[in-house]
Amino acid sequence: MVKITGYETHDVRFPTSLTGDGTDAMNTDCDYSSAYVALLTDSDLVGYGMTFTIGRGNEIVCAAIKEVAKRLVGKDTESLFADMGKAWDYMMADPQLRWIGPEKGVIHIASGAVNNALWDMYARSRKKPLWKLIVDFTPEELVRSATFRYITDAITREEALAMLKEKEAGKKEREEEVKRVGYPAYVTSAGWLGYSDEKVARLTKEAVAQGFNHFKMKVGASLSDDLRRGNLIRSIIDDPQFLPPNTTPRDPKSPALQGKNAGPTGAVLMIDANQVWDVPEAIEYVSALQEIRPWFIEEPTAPDDVLGHAAVRKGLKGVGIGVATGEHAHNRMVFKQLLQAEAVDVAQIDSCRLAGVSEVLAVLLMAAKFGVPVCPHAGGVGLCEYVIHLSLIDYIAISGTMERNVLEFVDHLHEHFVTPCSINAQGRYNVPMNPGEGYSIEMHKSSIAEFEYPNGTYWKGRGEEGKAAEA
Numbered sequence: 001m002v003k004i005t006g007y008e009t010h011d012v013r014f015p016t017s018l019t020g021d022g023t024d025a026m027n028t029d030c031d032y033s034s035a036y037v038a039l040l041t042d043s044d045l046v047g048y049g050m051t052f053t054i055g056r057g058n059e060i061v062c063a064a065i066k067e068v069a070k071r072l073v074g075k076d077t078e079s080l081f082a083d084m085g086k087a088w089d090y091m092m093a094d095p096q097l098r099w100i101g102p103e104k105g106v107i108h109i110a111s112g113a114v115n116n117a118l119w120d121m122y123a124r125s126r127k128k129p130l131w132k133l134i135v136d137f138t139p140e141e142l143v144r145s146a147t148f149r150y151i152t153d154a155i156t157r158e159e160a161l162a163m164l165k166e167k168e169a170g171k172k173e174r175e176e177e178v179k180r181v182g183y184p185a186y187v188t189s190a191g192w193l194g195y196s197d198e199k200v201a202r203l204t205k206e207a208v209a210q211g212f213n214h215f216k217m218k219v220g221a222s223l224s225d226d227l228r229r230g231n232l233i234r235s236i237i238d239d240p241q242f243l244p245p246n247t248t249p250r251d252p253k254s255p256a257l258q259g260k261n262a263g264p265t266g267a268v269l270m271i272d273a274n275q276v277w278d279v280p281e282a283i284e285y286v287s288a289l290q291e292i293r294p295w296f297i298e299e300p301t302a303p304d305d306v307l308g309h310a311a312v313r314k315g316l317k318g319v320g321i322g323v324a325t326g327e328h329a330h331n332r333m334v335f336k337q338l339l340q341a342e343a344v345d346v347a348q349i350d351s352c353r354l355a356g357v358s359e360v361l362a363v364l365l366m367a368a369k370f371g372v373p374v375c376p377h378a379g380g381v382g383l384c385e386y387v388i389h390l391s392l393i394d395y396i397a398i399s400g401t402m403e404r405n406v407l408e409f410v411d412h413l414h415e416h417f418v419t420p421c422s423i424n425a426q427g428r429y430n431v432p433m434n435p436g437e438g439y440s441i442e443m444h445k446s447s448i449a450e451f452e453y454p455n456g457t458y459w460k461g462r463g464e465e466g467k468a469a470e471a
């Protein structure tokens, strides 16, 4: 019998604000950070998890992680693994911690870190990467692993089971297919708001040469800047001369590209406002960006405003631009309402704003039922490592569709992970295959020693003020 005996947390911060990486209309000064946890046992088995923040406040999340992780100390791992849905309910049900949520804010993202660590431990104990652990589940086991509380008006366990059984027959074939071709990705690293036009042009050309065909640009600070940058990006991605050698342009009319406003080479542009507008302003501003032909506007307004998103979506129908959101949707109930209100064309789950894999599975099941594609949020630090697992689960076991979906990829900070994600020559995520990598989120001990805040070797003696002076 293996028991959970304790936990460690680390407040790890990377000084990304010095380079303008990660800048958008709302978040102008980000130090990508990880509130990291290791769940320890009385054996060699360890479970790693984290949630993402952008700097200040990361220590508050670490304090909350300790409170949530305490509930698991002393528990037998096999009895937790036997019913992960029940384990999730238990983890979330602290009668006092619940008051500082419920199921939102710091306590919820801390719960995400802990639940992900438990899933990582489960996958490691079975010597499988997380996605493989879950796609090998029977439909009954997968349904049991998700949380259904408060969503049965949108999907029942019985409906979920029937959907999964229908997908059973093709699982093996889809697994082989995605291992061979990789999972479609899109690139955000070229379009940060803090970058100069020269840097945007260079990075966009590089991304096209790497095989990417979906690109995302940050908008919302200045309409004239957005139009200029959007036209600059379109002039590169729509020009066949920049495609990798011997590449045939994709057919913009192919089923995978329908409705995405793809250009002549099959390239797709998306835009992201990171919540800066009120509803009428969002409709007016995005309508004025029609000439750069985006597929969707991401986070046009406040992330909790379900009916506001529905209004924006309705308001943009005439110009053929869709709506995406979800990276700040704090729980499955927000996704339920977004789907019920027909407020989104694309659902963008976040691997650690939702409270871990068990809650993510609930959202994947709902999205599949409503026929809305899931394009997870990534970037930051560690998010790309996490989300490839979730998209593989979605494709192989749940929705069965891949080519219309795209998974965000941002090429920052992967070197800090023991089993970093990777992209193939066609601009698609490789499938994680290491049997010991669990949920792929274990960080190098040397990275923690360097970037732990405020006493790691990078931060010691610098502090926030020292960093500002240096910059």
Ligand SMILES: [Mg+2]
Pocket (backbone or CB within 6 Å): 272, 274, 298, 299, 327, 377
């Ligand atoms: Mg975003």
